[in-house]
Each structure stands twice: as C-alpha cells, then as structure tokens.
Amino acid sequence: MKPGLLSILCLFAFVCSSWQRPISFKPSKNTFTIAVISDLNSSYGSTVYHPDVYATLKELDSLKPDLILCGGDMVAGQKATLTTKNIQEMWSSFGKHILQPIQQMKIPFGFTVGNHDASPSYQQDRALAKTFWQTQQHNLGLNFIDQSNFPFYFSYKQNDIFFISWDAAGANVDDKVWEWMKKQLQSKMAKKAKLRVLLGHLPLYAIVASKNKPGEVLAEPQRTMDFFKEHHIDLYISGHQHAYYPAQKEGIRLLNTACIGEGPRALIGDTRPATRAYTLIEVPLKTAKNFTYKTFVPNQKQTIELSNLPDSIIGFNGVSKKDLK
Numbered sequence: 001m002k003p004g005l006l007s008i009l010c011l012f013a014f015v016c017s018s019w020q021r022p023i024s025f026k027p028s029k030n031t032f033t034i035a036v037i038s039d040l041n042s043s044y045g046s047t048v049y050h051p052d053v054y055a056t057l058k059e060l061d062s063l064k065p066d067l068i069l070c071g072g073d074m075v076a077g078q079k080a081t082l083t084t085k086n087i088q089e090m091w092s093s094f095g096k097h098i099l100q101p102i103q104q105m106k107i108p109f110g111f112t113v114g115n116h117d118a119s120p121s122y123q124q125d126r127a128l129a130k131t132f133w134q135t136q137q138h139n140l141g142l143n144f145i146d147q148s149n150f151p152f153y154f155s156y157k158q159n160d161i162f163f164i165s166w167d168a169a170g171a172n173v174d175d176k177v178w179e180w181m182k183k184q185l186q187s188k189m190a191k192k193a194k195l196r197v198l199l200g201h202l203p204l205y206a207i208v209a210s211k212n213k214p215g216e217v218l219a220e221p222q223r224t225m226d227f228f229k230e231h232h233i234d235l236y237i238s239g240h241q242h243a244y245y246p247a248q249k250e251g252i253r254l255l256n257t258a259c260i261g262e263g264p265r266a267l268i269g270d271t272r273p274a275t276r277a278y279t280l281i282e283v284p285l286k287t288a289k290n291f292t293y294k295t296f297v298p299n300q301k302q303t304i305e306l307s308n309l310p311d312s313i314i315g316f317n318g319v320s321k322k323d324l325k
Helices: 003-019 051-063 084-104 123-139 175-185 188-192 221-230
Strands: 020-022 031-037 067-070 109-111 144-149 153-158 161-165 195-199 235-238 245-249 252-256 278-284 292-297 302-304 312-315 318-321
Touching: 031 051, 051 084, 051 278, 084 109, 084 123, 109 161, 144 175, 153 175, 161 175, 175 188, 221 252, 245 318
Parallel strands: 031 067, 067 109, 161 195, 195 235, 235 252
Antiparallel strands: 020 302, 031 278, 144 153, 153 161, 245 252, 278 292, 292 302, 312 318
8 A cells, every 4th residue: 555545544544533432322211312314315316325324224223212303305306307207206215215114113203394305496396295295194103283284394292392393495484484383382282392392404504615605594594593582492403504513592502413315514614524424312301401412423333522523613694603512
C-alpha cells in the first residue's frame, strides 16, 4: 500500500473513532422509547433501499422500542417524468420491504409525509401517497384522535403522549393546517398529555450547506416558533436535512434527524464525514419532559456523541444551538 493512501485511511479511521463510540442500550422499564428514522429513499424512482435501511430495521427489531416514527421521504418521488406505475412500484416496495417488517415487529408506526412522498407541487405524488396510506391506516397500531386529513396531517395518542403529524412537505404550511393544529392543541386531551410532540418533514432552520437556502426549510420560522411556544409544543421532529443535530430554542426542543437512506450530509462548517443514523428517544413515564436521545449508526453499534457536535450552527435563516439536555 502506498504511504499516502495509508495516511488517508488512518486519518479517516481517527475521524470516525472521534465521532462515534460503542455503546449498549437497555431501555428502562419506567420509560417510553420512541425510535426515529427518516429519509429512507434512494435516487429518483428507485425501488431499492440502501443496506443501512435494512440494518436499521434489524436493529430496531432487536431493540423493541414502544413506537417507531418516520420523518418523511419514504419513497423517491418529486420528479415529473415518473409515471403512475413508477410511483406505485415505489410504494409497493416500501410496503413490502419497510412497512411489513415493522408491522411484523408489532410496534406502532407513525410518520409524516416528505417532499419526495407528497410534495405540494406534485399532485400525482400526493394522490398516490394518499391511496397507499389509506389502505394501511388501520394496520399502524396508532390510537388516532383526528384522522380526517390522513395521511397529510393527523393526531394520535400513545401512552399519554400527544402526537401530531402535520403537512410540512413544502416550505409553506397551508392556513387550514395551522387552524387545525390550533384546535388540536387546544383540546383537553392535548392539554392533559404528559408531552406534546410534532412531526414534520422540513425543519425550521438550515443546518447543512446544500439545504442552506429558501425552500429547504419552513418559510416562517418565527411564526412557527411563536406558535410552538403559545401552544406548548415540547418537541418538533424533522427530517430533510439528512444530518443529526438536536437543538433547543426558546424552550422548544428541535430534533433534526439523520437519514438512513442515500445522501447523508455534513453539518454547516463541519469537515467530518456525514453518517447515516437513527435516534432513540427515552421518555421517563413520571417526568416526560426530561426525555433524552441516543443516536445510533446502523451496522456499527456506535452512537453519535453530543459532545462531538458543534455548539451552534449558523444557517441563512437563523442559528441552531445544541440541546445540552
């Protein structure tokens, strides 16, 4: 082996070892464990998933979380040349290779639609996503509260935690969704819940260079943050950026999830290689707001350590500060 190549390989091994370290996970009997996966898709029109997607499912089957959530982009749509047949084949593949194995685990599955699943600009994508999910709605194991707009926005309650999936597949959230959200969060059930969790595809703030521009984040971050505070959202889970970064702003915790499919992206200003990952959220049953994260790299039994993430990330539309909890 050439000396130069050996040096590069050693440097790569050092970077990876500093980024991750082995850890075991044994969920406590007094916690509710939520597994979060996101951005499973490969290239446009693909019906094949990256090996790390399957590795993640295998590990989740072993870990046995109480709930699995997906932050969107389960198929690879959002391309005008894709036919109805192409899109149906992608959803069929998702159903066979992803959803069925999760259902066989007998673990409830919640999700939010992503831009590659149901972009507001692609009506064919949205129609076919709706058709697929309506056939699966009663097999998800969710205790629905409001399913009248399923699969685009809906609410459910699991173990006294109030969950909402809203339609954040595009940068602009429709006014009718805001109104629906307000009614949901003002309900007695939401107010009495131990925790209020919102799941949407696009984040509030940019954290990776390639998505550091309008259209790749929610268009009204301050309005969104004010709404979250007013209606006591405890956690907003998002995908799309393909990078793990737990943030906190004005008392709201923001979980930016990594991808487990193609295209992991490095954080803005970070020279280390990006990695696929999934997150486990441990929610104490007696003190639910004190939930914690453990984020695993598939196939490696290693975690992304909070101490190795930057203290803050400066995007074009705001600053994300690391969640020190």
